[in-house]
Amino acid sequence: MAEKKFYKRLLEKTIEQLLRISGTVTSITILFITLFLFKEGINLFNTPDIEDGYGLYVHVANQKEQLSPEEIKEIFDSEITNWNQLGWKDAEIKIFRIDDVFEIYPESEMGENYALLPGKLAEIISKEENIIAFLPKQFAPNAPEVKELKTGNIRWQDYFLGKEWLPTASPSPLFGALPLIAGTLFVSIIALLIALPLGLGVAIYLSELAGEGQRRILKPVIELLSGIPSVVYGFFGLVVLAPLVQKIFNLPVGETALTGSLILAIMALPTIISVSEDALRNTPREMREASLALGASRWQTIYKVVIPYAKSGISAAVVLGIGRAIGETMAVLMVTGNAAIIPQSLFDPVRTIPATIAAELGEAPTGSAHYQALFLLGCILFILTMAISVIAELISKKKSYKVH
Amino acid sequence: MKRIITILLAILGVTFAADAQKIKGSETVLPISEKAAQVFMKSNNSGNVTVTGGGSGVGISSLIGRSADIAQTSRKMKFSEKQKFQRSGKAVKEVIIAYDGLAVIINPANKIKKLTREQLEDIFTGKIKNWKDVGGADMKVIPYARETSSGTYEFFKEVVLKNKNYLSGIMSMPANGSLIQSVSQTKGAIAYVGLAYVSASVKTISVSFDKGKSYVFPSETSVKNKTYPVVRPLYYYYLTKSEFLVKKFIDFILSPAGQKIVREVGYISVN
Secondary structure, X not given: OHHHHHHHHHHHHHHHHHHHHHHHHHHHHHHHHHHHHHHHHHHHHHOEOOOOOEEEEEEOOOOOOEOOHHHHHHHHOOOOOEHHHHOOOOOEOEEEEXXXXXXXXXXXXXXXXXXXXXXXXXXXXXXXXXXXXXEEHHHOOOOOOEEEOEOOEOOHHHHHOOOOEEOOOOOOOEEOOHHHHHHHXXXXXXXXXXXXXXXXXXXXXHHHHXXXXXXXXXXXXXXXXXXXXXXXXXXXXXXXXXXXXXXXXXXXXXXXXXXXXXXXXXXXXXXXXXXXXHHHHOOOHHHHHHHHHOOOOHHHHHHHHHHHHOHHHHHHHHHHHHXXXXXXXXXXXXXXXXXXXXXXXXXXXXXXXXXXHHHHHHHOOOOOHHHHHHHHHHHHHHHHHHHHHHHHHHHHHOOOOOOO | OHHHHHHHHHHHHHHHOOOEEEEEEXXXXXXXXXXXXXXXXXXXXXXXXXXXXXXHHHHHHHHHOOOOOEEEEOOOOOHHHHHHHHHOOOOEEEEEEEEEEEEEEEOOOOXXXXXXXXXXXXXXXXXXXXXXXXXXXXXXXXXXXXXXXXXXHHHHHHHOOOOOOOOXXXXXXOOHHHHHHHHHHOOOEEEEEEHHXXXXXXXXXXXXXXXXXXXXXXXXXXXXXXXXXXXXEEEEEEEHHHHHHHHHHHHHHHOHHHHHHHHHHOOEOXX
């Protein structure tokens, strides 16, 4: 008998310990993920602003010492074509990339392991005063006629306030995250503006007005919606919703912020409906009855008693809904057009942070500036969602009616 | 139960087969490798080939890290990648297994039939914004690109845009399928896809790389005889010292049977 009791206690103790361990492991894992995210992201600002392992070389007669990432991009895009646009003499800029050398000299002339390459490069640069050459540092031409331009690190204002996201531009990638942040917030907020009134309406209908039979059918059906994989929503959005939006508003393109918001709203609806309906139904029967007994109409009861009582549940629904909207990747990737511009209207295409990370991380070399920039985007997303949950928490804690 | 046994056997097979080989890399080459691997394994019981995607860059870095035996790429190895092999003292070999033509596609409602490279460059860098500037209707031009991770994105940038950047804020699509879908439902759209992906819901146009003197329509013949300018070879890369391991498979892909698969999947055979 005593033995049996001992085993029972042992079992209980073990389970207790297991639960404790699993709790600890979960918290540590979450903490670890967050730390990892920030560690990788922050490194971006210690990375040089031109491609790693490469340098920009000019003729020694060139008066420029340093160029900004935008200037470098415009030079190599042939938007700046003359040195006088950069404050030097009137001469056409000649662009030179490492692969161009093989058009001048055959690979056989480079010697073992390209040993003769730096010499050839030096020769090319010293002959051409107006050249700007983008070369690997390893083959840096070493001659008195050649000068390397100074490079800085990626600056935080270029990242957070930059308006151009061209992560694979060479020689100087541009990581302007502003369009992505704006796009994410824009799409999510519009989605919430569509989903919240609708969702709340349905929830009120289900909990207060619908008969038991209706509710028993409607609720599982709505909850079923949240089980549909997001890529299916995306496919639906691209094939059905985008042409529809295009036709109704007579737009040149169907992949717009509005299309994305609509899809996100549809996706957030089940969560919002289900959570807020639960909250509404949890209002004690006595409160409803008291309100009705005092002569309030059904609508007054809902509006003045039930909703204020369920406020914290409703704000939880909002947080879950917006969380889904902000973090949603696949559906948005397929319907918003993914153009990295700051949206001016509902009908502009947008590029969101999750879509960017999903589309680009696969090909960004580990540890490169692009990789770090994407991690930093992850940090921004994390902070955004955290801020929203904190705000929702504050709202739900605030008492809306005074206690007399 | 039967399925579990099959899976277990498959795992055992992968672990113990002496000449198991892994192919990794470009999504464009993926259909060829997958189909070829299937046929190869059926006809050759001892050989085991696993094929995964991930992008050309991923394939090459896996080859360096020895987590793949063959890297499949839709572009030539970059100078910096060659350097990495040289630094680690590994010699690498290159085989062209197929060709792929990039078709420029527009919406079927668009009257345009041909464009020059210069016009394409101006369209994709954002200098031409209306179709009437290239002889079409008064309609906004909406260029679509692939995502930056795609080898196709880089190839088009290199050959057609002459290394200039796409206009910032270009519409970009994660996959060839959604690209076609978007072009088919957007009147002013223009985009590029591999010839294997062209479907009847979009219109392919002729392009000129000699400033408008001659326009060429992408077809199997024009890609094969190299008159169509936007053609890229598809490569396999492998380490010289593991040649004994991969030789059989590469020989198979270059054989008439292998090249037939290349054509079936929608690409152009080497010879």
